[in-house]
Amino acid sequence: GAVVSQHPSWVICKSGTSVKIECRSLDFQATTMFWYRQFPKQSLMLMATSNEGSKATYEQGVEKDKFLINHASLTLSTLTVTSAHPEDSSFYICSAWDRARVPGYTFGSGTRLTVV
Amino acid sequence: DAKTTQPTSMDCAEGRAANLPCNHSTISGNEYVYWYRQIHSQGPQYIIHGLKNNETNEMASLIITEDRKSSTLILPHATLRDTAVYYCIVHWPDANNDMRFGAGTRLTVKP
Numbered sequence: 704g705a706v707v708s709q710h711p712s713w714v715i716c717k718s719g720t721s722v723k724i725e726c727r728s729l730d731f732q733a734t735t736m737f738w739y740r741q742f743p744k745q746s747l748m749l750m751a752t753s754n755e756g757s758k759a760t761y762e763q764g765v766e767k768d769k770f771l772i773n774h775a776s777l778t779l780s781t782l783t784v785t786s787a788h789p790e791d792s793s794f795y796i797c798s799a800w801d802r803a804r805v806p807g808y809t810f811g812s813g814t815r816l817t818v819v
Numbered sequence: 820d821a822k823t824t825q826p827t828s829m830d831c832a833e834g835r836a837a838n839l840p841c842n843h844s845t846i847s848g849n850e851y852v853y854w855y856r857q858i859h860s861q862g863p864q865y866i867i868h869g870l871k872n873n874e875t876n877e878m879a880s881l882i883i884t885e886d887r888k889s890s891t892l893i894l895p896h897a898t899l900r901d902t903a904v905y906y907c908i909v910h911w912p913d914a915n916n917d918m919r920f921g922a923g924t925r926l927t928v929k930p
Contacts, residue, residue, distance in 0.1 A: 709862070737917050746906070747863070747920040796862050798918065806853065807912045810862035 705731050707799045709811030716787055716818055724782045724814045726797030731809075732777035733799035738770075741794040741813075753780050787818040822846070823907045828925040831901075837894040839924050841907030844888040850911050852883060853918070854892045856903040863906065863920075866892065897928045 706729040716722050726736060735754050739747040751767075753759040753774035761767045769791075771783040780799075784791055797811040824842040831837040843852065851870050855863040867874055867881045869890075874881045880893040894901055906923040910916065 707862075739920075746922050747857075749917050749919060752917050794860070798863075802912075806865050806868055808918055809865070810855075812862045813860065815860065 705799075705801065705804050705809040707733075707797065707809045707811040709797055709814055711814060712812060713815040714817070716816070718788055718818055719786055721783055721785045722787055722816060724784075724795055724797075724816075726780045726782070726799065726811050728778045728799040728801070728809070731799075731801045731804060733780075733801055734777065735800040736774055736780040737798040737800070737808075738772060738780075738782050739796045739798065741796060747796060750782075784816065787816070789818045792816055792818045822909050822919070823921050825905070825907055825921065825924045827922065828927070830927050830929055831894075831897045833899060833928050833930050834896055837892075837897040837901065837926060837928070839892040839894075839905050839907075839926065840889065841892070842889045843907070843909045846887050846909045847911070850909045852881065852887075852890050853908045853910055854879070854881065855906045855908065855920075856901075857906065857923070858900075858903045866905075897926075899928050899930065902926060902928045 708727045710725045738750045741747045750765045751759045751761045753772045755774050755777050759772035774780040796813045798808050851868050853868040854866040857863045867879050869881045883890045904923040904925050
């Protein structure tokens with residue numbers, strides 16, 4: 704089946720630093736990738752949608768200058784949390800879309816970010 | 820607005836069938852019903868989806884009512900490893916159409 708790899712699986716960083724999370728579709732090309740955030744005991748909340756080669760579309764309330772998304776190729780999207788603060792600590796999950804696959808959406812395994 | 824309504828939590832005995840209901844009374848004609856589950860600290864795992872016919876695969880069965888306003892996910896022989904949060908999502912699969920998650924049902928399979 705389709706595989707989406709997320710790296711790192713967990714990261715601890717100091718407040719004020721930046722962290723980059725990678726999302727790769729390993730065996731298919733994803734024209735669209737989605738980034739979600741999940742706080743403890745809550746559901747996944749969509750942060751942004753990114754299409755290869757174009758700017759990401761952010762959900763209301765998500766700061767685009769803080770959460771930088773780059774989708775430079777059909778197999779890689781990155782989310783950079785800039786100037787991270789403890790309130791950014793969360794579980795970040797990506798999803799990749801491929802029309803040719805069933806289901807079209809495949810989710811990564813998630814990245815646990817802890818900002819100290 | 821939530822497009823699906825699911826019980827907050829359910830328990831099931833190991834080896835028994837787990838029946839997880841979902842109400843989606845405002846579903847559109849072209850929207851599918853998807854089921855995903857999330858085991859603690861992992862990404863969502865696809866289970867099954869359907870449009871109007873009942874579906875079965877190696878993981879589960881999906882029963883959709885004739886009016887499509889509700890559905891039931893059936894795990895025929897639940898195991899402890901099936902303990903997870905189960906999400907029912909109605910969705911039109913398209914590149915620019917993101918998938919939105921509700922609160923889901925926390926299923927606990929007990930020995």
